[in-house]
Amino acid sequence: DGGITQSPKYLFRKEGQNVTLSCEQNLNHDAMYWYRQDPGQGLRLIYYSQIVNDFQKGDIAEGYSVSREKKESFPLTVTSAQKNPTAFYLCASTTRTGGAWNTEAFFGQGTRLTVV
Amino acid sequence: GQSLEQPSEVTAVEGAIVQINCTYQTSGFYGLSWYQQHDGGAPTFLSYNALDGLEETGRFSSFLSRSDSYGYLLLQELQMKDSASYFCAVRDQDFNKFYFGSGTKLNVKP
Numbered sequence: 636d637g638g639i640t641q642s643p644k645y646l647f648r649k650e651g652q653n654v655t656l657s658c659e660q661n662l663n664h665d666a667m668y669w670y671r672q673d674p675g676q677g678l679r680l681i682y683y684s685q686i687v688n689d690f691q692k693g694d695i696a697e698g699y700s701v702s703r704e705k706k707e708s709f710p711l712t713v714t715s716a717q718k719n720p721t722a723f724y725l726c727a728s729t730t731r732t733g734g735a736w737n738t739e740a741f742f743g744q745g746t747r748l749t750v751v
Numbered sequence: 752g753q754s755l756e757q758p759s760e761v762t763a764v765e766g767a768i769v770q771i772n773c774t775y776q777t778s779g780f781y782g783l784s785w786y787q788q789h790d791g792g793a794p795t796f797l798s799y800n801a802l803d804g805l806e807e808t809g810r811f812s813s814f815l816s817r818s819d820s821y822g823y824l825l826l827q828e829l830q831m832k833d834s835a836s837y838f839c840a841v842r843d844q845d846f847n848k849f850y851f852g853s854g855t856k857l858n859v860k861p
């Protein structure tokens with residue numbers, strides 16, 4: 636079955652450490668996204684990528700980094716510079732049909748990161 | 752920039768009809784989408800309106816008025832499993848970014 640896989644489901648980080656969240660998709664989608672969700676809040680865009688080896692900052696990119704070396708993979712690193720990293724992180728993807736971007740985004744099951 | 756506003760919480764009883772509103776301010780509008788998210792889960796796509804009017808998909812319907820910058824999601828014959836958060840979303844066509852509202856938590860009671 637095609638889909639988006641995020642791992643791990645739960646992640647604990649000590650203050651001052653960098654951690655990397657994995658996102659892999661086998662949907663052959665061109666665009667991938669990372670969102671952060673805080674309790675009772677909406678989704679805020681961290682980074683997005685429309686093509687391999689290219690990515691752009693979203694609204695809350697400070698303290699995060701990404702790479703897009705393969706079409707199917709878009710890992711997110713939460714660095715020690717991120718002051719309040721405890722949150723639920725969601726990866727999403729979409730693609731084009733006939734040259735136009737689709738309106739539907741597909742999401743992974745998320746990674747819950749807790750700083751201890 | 753993009754701004755979407757939704758009520759934070761709505762409560763309804765099983766079998767009833769509920770409407771979740773969304774007002775938006777966007778620079779370039781390319782349609783309004785709705786997503787459902789159960790606690791701790793992934794958001795899943797429900798519907799999309801590019802043009803004014805009502806789109807129906809089973810028990811769920813979505814409405815858009817571009818002149819009013821307003822849309823709503825209508826859920827009929829509510830079931831307990833409909834208890835979830837519902838998000839409206841718009842897409843920035845130029846940069847293909849999705850923007851989401853803060854979400855409406857729907858509580859369905861027996």
